[in-house]
Amino acid sequence: MASWGEASESRLIGKRVTRLSGKDKVTGKAKYTFDINEPGMLYGRILRSETAHATVIGIDLSEAEALPGVKAVIPLIEVGNKLRYQGQEIAAVAAETDDIAKDAIRRIHVDLEELPHVVTEDDAMVEGAPQIREDWAGNQSEPNVREDGDINAGFDEAAVEVEATYHTPVQTHVCLETHGHVAKWEDEQNLTVWASTQGVFGVRNDFAQHFELPANQVRVITEHMGGGFGSKFGPGIEGRTAVELARITGKAVKLMLTRKAEHLVAGNRPSMTQQVRAGATSDGRLIAYDMKGYGTGGISSGAGFTGPYVYHVPNSRAERVNVAVNAGNQRAMRAPGHPQGAFAMDSLMDELAEKLGMDPVEFRRINDPNEVRQAQYTLGAQEIGWHRRNTVPGAGTSVKKRGMGVGSGQWGGGGGRGTEARVTINADGTVEAVTGTQDIGTGIRTVIAMIVAEEFGLETTDVRVKVGDSQPGLPSGGSGGSQTTPSVAPVIKTAAAAAKQKLFERIAPLLDAPVGDLRVGTGTIYVVSDRTKTITWKQATGQLGMESISEGGTWEEDLRQNGAAGTQFAEVEIDTQTGAIRVIKIVAVQDCGLAINRLTTESQVNGGVIMGLGQAILEERFMDPVTGRMLNANLEDYKVPGTLEIPEIKSIVFDTHRKVTGVGEPPCIPTPGAIANAVYNAIGVRIRSLPITPDKILDALAEKA
Template identity: 40%
Template sequence: MATCKYDWPAAGHRELIGKSIERIDGPEKSSGRAKYTYDTNPPGRLIAKTCSCPYAHAKITSLDTSAAQKLPGVKAVLVVHPVGDEIQWAGDEVVVVAATTEEIAEDAVRLIKVEYEQLPHLVREEDLKKAEAAGRTKEGGESTTGDPAKAFADPDSVLSEGFYGLPVITHCCLESHGSVTMWTDPKTLKTWVSTQNVSGGPGQFGQGLRFKKVDVEDNNIETICQYIGGGFGSKFSPDRWGIEAAMLSKMAGGAPVRLMLDRNIEMEMAGARPSAYAKVRVAAKKDGTLTAWDSDSWGTGGPGPAGHPPLPYVIEPPNRHWKHTAVLTNIGEARAWRAPNHPQACLITMGALDDLADKLQMDPIEFLKKNVNLAPPILRRAYSEELVKAAEMADWKKNWHPRGDKTPGHIKRGVGVSLHTWGGRGHNSNCNIIIRPDGSATVQLGSQDLGTGTRTVIAITVAETLGLPVDAIKVEIGDSKFPYDGASGGSTTVGGVSNSTRRGAVDALDELFAAVAPSLGVQPADLEAWNGKIQVKGDASKSLTWKQACAKLGVKTIQTLGKNPGPCHLGDSGVGGVQIADVSVDTETGQVKINRIIAAQDCGLIIDMKTAESQVYGALIMGVCYSLFEQKVMDETLGVMLNPNMEFYKLATIGDIGEFVVHMMTGPGYDERGVIGLGEPPVISPGAAIANAVTNAIGVRVPTLPLTPDKVLAALEKGEKA
């Protein structure tokens, strides 16, 4: 195979790539020194609070902010929704107030008098007929491939029918949404934003402010985010309340304004993962070959449609039909939630296939192996290998049994399997690589590290390329003044930043070689960077230390721009992944306990094994959260969220999670694909794997997540097998 100048080093020539390397910002975080948006306290910083609508659907009939305006310490009051505006969900901000202290801002909010005319609302969507009767549904797409009717009618086929679903959940980022903004002069805006999109900040602020008739050029806006306390898809812009903070700052003479949403408001309106419910029919030949799929699905993502789960998921029989209906509800708007629409599609599909395998009296892993050729060609190899690997790690042959654990007693154990996919191609990325005469090396780009390890991946890539240790590289990200880098969403960051920094570092090294070659009496092409030296290929005795080499630059500094996309194959799209859950269910209490979750995951060439594994562990734990605990509970009558807080919006704690075994697929077949993103894929399967494991344990399906004790007991009562 022809080599290309920017290619990743071959397996035997990687000092750092693929090794398990500690995250470089770990000490900053564990010591509490890392400064987040919420921690930003410029002198004179005001605090803003929102006056929010308590109703799910209402029209504002009167509004009086005069008492709030007069309260000493209040510096700016901005009406977001004037009289006559219609509010579409509870928690939406009506007025925002900036004051010298949080207490005064809260008092001011209490002094605002708003009157509403309540309008009819819909906040629950499980009952599609009810939503249709209320006129709150919208076609969400339909498609037919092959001849499903004929395939289902085939007398030789085995059929399975079922109902599967999962509710709306929130992101619950530990750092709430918001920003600190200040006008350093009447034309210049400085913003600190808890954002997954640092480079996009100036354009987003500019557009939002000009829409509100505030004159500003994108050029004069800076967005900073050194550390972000979680995003998961919910923080791609400064949001409406970021624009409002900038307007409050303007009204307050440019003083810094901090507007971080209160937890309850954040949970009501700053992001929700759409629900999905589906009635499914599937059919296979008696030998297990899948022949047909039919699904009628619905779900809600708030007042607007939110796409549809890609059904059937991954394994596509030749004859298939799906139809989706969007239910329009008065809850906060949907936002991308780690792997948008995939966990939903995965739970529905893998649940239906698991039920069909049971009808066929087949081991579900054998059933998936039999049908893996119905997956996209690029993924078949990974799935085949991952199914074998995961089964081995889970001791599947020993632990799997036909449905319903026959062990005496009330603790029933079961295992379940699921597989998933994601794209993850690297995003558009630009970086500066700077090598100075004293040997210091810097990389700059307007990226962000959500905790995925972006900084570390950048440092490793540049260090590997320049033949230096990781700590020799100064990584500067988190500021829109640096070269443009895409938003961190859809598992695109590590692919993007590793590819751009690889290209930039190779070019920078070429310039260094050109400066050094004469003194070593060779051509630049004869040189390589290795182990802190610039040396002649094949003759390591002819070398200069990195510092000596850089000194040859004289007064010149090397600066190159690395880009992605660009030449040479450094990355790809499309990963697989197989997970197996092992659970115990107490049939007296209905409690589900996670024993173990096993994950076999591919993502092309892995830059840092440690943070890659952490992504998978974290995703599995998030998976446990949404499988067992999480739900945005809406009150049908009042139209409000009943658990907009962290004591009743349940997340797993350290004792709830069980054990994990993670295996990253590496080596031939994986490495040569180049770098592919990893953030989303491992969070997709846990719901399906855990639900299937519970079914295997108790012999009946609990149709919807979360698998709470009440639902487990109800399923047991309804079913017969347990």
């Protein structure tokens, strides 16, 4: 059975290792798609609709075409077709400079006939609202209903009940490197594209299909990537447009989305509104749960969210509806559906606990079937100092009030088949590891180097890792679902083990020992039965002469595990005069199986918590019902966490076994619920709508008074 070995035997795995890409990233040498400057490269831009719903009557490209420096102008929608959201593509240009491309965009004239629009889910559900999808009655999908047990019997058994409505708005990904590509046709049949993507091979296959090219003649490169969070799996219209502009002009074309377009069309986390009724028995068992919920994923996408979540409830009914609005479609965003559902569920759990007169942690212990989280509740409560918490929420007369809350989350992250990798040992002792995954900022490069270096007794810096390129033809899946490390690590491990075995077979005669007796030391290979027989790594590889050893690997189930439990505790301080909210501390206890690189794992947990904090207290897409436009499609009015919002974060990597589990997404799940519950504990008024902003806090306090 394949295994990662004992912790005591590991020299690198499980330790804190700095990133291989660190030096390139701190010196500005790291080249992102946005940084590619090909000789003679043109700059692409897209004209987008400022109107939420309209029919295109005419598009006049002639003035843009005539502008000096403009090399191509193409329509992206046909006259007579409908524009259905702000930001939808109308036409594109390629020009010698980005400024000329901007000028050209302004010289495209479009005649539209406006149609009635609806941009919020509540407006879309009103009877008589403009019908924006022919296939849905009243802009709503057929309800998705899930039932378990008998809710009527459950409510009969309940001693306490809570009825409440919880809401989370649309949140956008805000990738700092916007979606974009640099496309270059090497000749009529060979295409190279630098793509800011989470899935090199997926993008390659899309281009091959769309442009009718053999897949092996399309090369997609993602050396470094400036944030995706689930929104960068396909090339999108902008990617195909870049390739088309490059085809027409015969030049390389760079086309990156503007910051505004990034908010409008590059995905978002759907909204959620849940009306919930739930009951618990007098001894604290969650017994009945009845939820009706809806959300919008934009013009043609759904809005999945969880509920009930994490805690066991024997009798439940959940009904979900997708609502269409005239806005850009959702895309997967870090733990899709979970943070919204977790916020509602953890708020509900606290409301029930209070009705029962029970400590919220105690109430969770009774209802949480997950053993890992049971242990995390104890650790997290200790770490935050749960005993210091307000026993009476909102108690006291001070202006600034503090409170604590708890939240939970669950994710899969077990990885899967589909990664090909190759580990090569050269005669000069150098080592290469190649696979078609991509490093989207998680540090998979370093993880690969650590695994190979551990297997060979080398240092991580001795291993040259090549990822983010479809050219070697070693496919790997997209980096999503917290699947990268559990998908890639087992294949690298077995490839390295196979290469080591081949090397051992070559040098066993030299050491006059059976192959099974050979072991790697630190930079050496020795015979375990006679340790005087030792040669250096380079002496060993020198035996290869003109050859190299190059081995592939297989994905081994035993090297990874599905299931990552997490619990977070938050402490907040509310200024009851201004409504200002300050998150003081977050304790994040995150299960992730074997953390191959503890340092970068902690980074991931910190990052998840901070994105969760943004959702909890800052982030919201504002749509203007009158104009149909997003009011805050920039980084000034769309607030993401900055230095001043960052609390003390205690990230506890809670590794319960030595199998790999991905951890990219789960740490963002429990944060909003924990913060919302802490706000209630501080001021004694519950805010059931994210983000929890000063205006909502002041309104709530005024209502209470």
